[in-house]
Amino acid sequence: MSLPNHFELLATDGTARTGRLTTPHGVVRTPAFMPVGTAGAMKGMHWREVRDAGADIVLGNTYHLMLRPGAERIATLGGLQAFTGWNGPMLTDSGGFQVMSLSDLRKVNEKAVTFRSHIDGAKVELSPERSIEVQRLLGSDIAMQMDECVRLPAERSDIERAMRLSLRWAERSKRAFETAPAGYMLCGIVQGGDIPEMRRTSARELVDIGFHGYAIGGLAVGEPQAVMLAMIEETAPLLPIDRPRYLMGVGTPEDLLEAVSRGIDMFDCVLPTRNGRHGMAFTRFGQINLRNARHADDPRPLDEESEWPAAHNISRAYLHHLVRSGETLGAMLLSEINVAYYQHLMRGMREAISSGTFEMFQQQTRAGWARGDI
Numbered sequence: 001m002s003l004p005n006h007f008e009l010l011a012t013d014g015t016a017r018t019g020r021l022t023t024p025h026g027v028v029r030t031p032a033f034m035p036v037g038t039a040g041a042m043k044g045m046h047w048r049e050v051r052d053a054g055a056d057i058v059l060g061n062t063y064h065l066m067l068r069p070g071a072e073r074i075a076t077l078g079g080l081q082a083f084t085g086w087n088g089p090m091l092t093d094s095g096g097f098q099v100m101s102l103s104d105l106r107k108v109n110e111k112a113v114t115f116r117s118h119i120d121g122a123k124v125e126l127s128p129e130r131s132i133e134v135q136r137l138l139g140s141d142i143a144m145q146m147d148e149c150v151r152l153p154a155e156r157s158d159i160e161r162a163m164r165l166s167l168r169w170a171e172r173s174k175r176a177f178e179t180a181p182a183g184y185m186l187c188g189i190v191q192g193g194d195i196p197e198m199r200r201t202s203a204r205e206l207v208d209i210g211f212h213g214y215a216i217g218g219l220a221v222g223e224p225q226a227v228m229l230a231m232i233e234e235t236a237p238l239l240p241i242d243r244p245r246y247l248m249g250v251g252t253p254e255d256l257l258e259a260v261s262r263g264i265d266m267f268d269c270v271l272p273t274r275n276g277r278h279g280m281a282f283t284r285f286g287q288i289n290l291r292n293a294r295h296a297d298d299p300r301p302l303d304e305e306s307e308w309p310a311a312h313n314i315s316r317a318y319l320h321h322l323v324r325s326g327e328t329l330g331a332m333l334l335s336e337i338n339v340a341y342y343q344h345l346m347r348g349m350r351e352a353i354s355s356g357t358f359e360m361f362q363q364q365t366r367a368g369w370a371r372g373d374i
């Protein structure tokens with residue numbers, strides 16, 4: 001049974017697309033990058049800065065929020081937007097991926113994933129039904145089906161097992177989601193590892209089940225970029241052209257440019273904030289490591305032409321000093337600079353696709369990265 005479509009495709013340029021996704025908490029301009037607010041906060045940033053940087057939507061992690069402060073508590077406090085103060089759209093993942101990467105003593109069977117909380121060791125069972133219930137309690141605008149993501153490289157048998165389990169969990173997630181109010185969305189997740197025929201099977205059966213949008217999962221899990229891009233090329237054409245496509249956990253600015261050119265609309269990644277906390281800046285000239293001694297006496301800002309204040313009115317010398325001194329302000333400034341760079345890159349792509357100049361935009365952007373920092 002097909003679900004209502006809240007996505008409007010505005011323009012295409014080759015296989016790149018730009019559109020608008022309407023959610024209960026606002027409109028998301030695509031291609032869109034979702035900064036990751038793991039436990040209901042954007043590490044090192046105020047929501048005001050996230051919004052000013054241009055982000056329409058942020059991601060929250062079901063795994064973290066259900067363990068602390070708890071889904072029922074957030075629901076009682078009015079849901080994620082009221083609880084956190086971020087008043088825009090939020091996407092939550094199902095929790096399954098974090099269970100596999102963060103908890104121990106975890107077990108996967110047909111019914112659910114069971115694990116011990118990394119916070120207090122409590123035993124927790126996360127089924128597709130409970131994952132959907134948690135995401136509904138959080139009030140997220142876009143929920144994800146419960147799936148099983150296999151890290152690569154992996155045995156064919158393991159990839160197939162996880163892909164077929166994820167399809168059965170897709171059915172159960174959709175049934176559990178049926179009571180959600182109009183406007184709230186559920187995405188299916190394509191699995192299939194690095195095996196084209198598994199990707200095709202997963203995509204086709206997922207579309208038969210029918211979702212508001214489709215995520216491509218099981219990537220950015222250790223495979224080379226070429227394999228990731230090949231799997232996108234295998235999968236994206238099998239997804240409905242008029243519904244959003246979300247590549248989970250991706251990625252670097254280079255990944256974003258390549259994936260948008262292959263038809264991806266939405267992304268999430270911890271890199272802008274995580275690398276910012278480690279002294280790395282994303283710029284038009286590529287990544288700059290502010291720990292490097294070469295910045296100690298450099299009075300120049302990171303990028304005179306950036307519209308983001310901290311990128312054009314703070315010296316590299318000062319950023320270097322803050323990073324070397326372990327000052328919290330260093331992590332804060334680089335986090336906002338990086339989130340703003342990612343958002344400006346997405347805006348540039350949206351504008352280029354709308355004006356039919358995406359190919360030139362790609363070339364100019366790559367040339368800036370290749371030029372490097374001088």
Ligand SMILES: CNc1nc2cc3nc[nH]c(=O)c3cc2[nH]1
Nearest residue numbers: 097149217218219220221248249
């Ligand atoms: C950082 N890389 C990455 N983050 C991911 C999150 C995911 N969630 C659910 N399902 C996935 O397949 C999945 C894959 C992912 N890869």
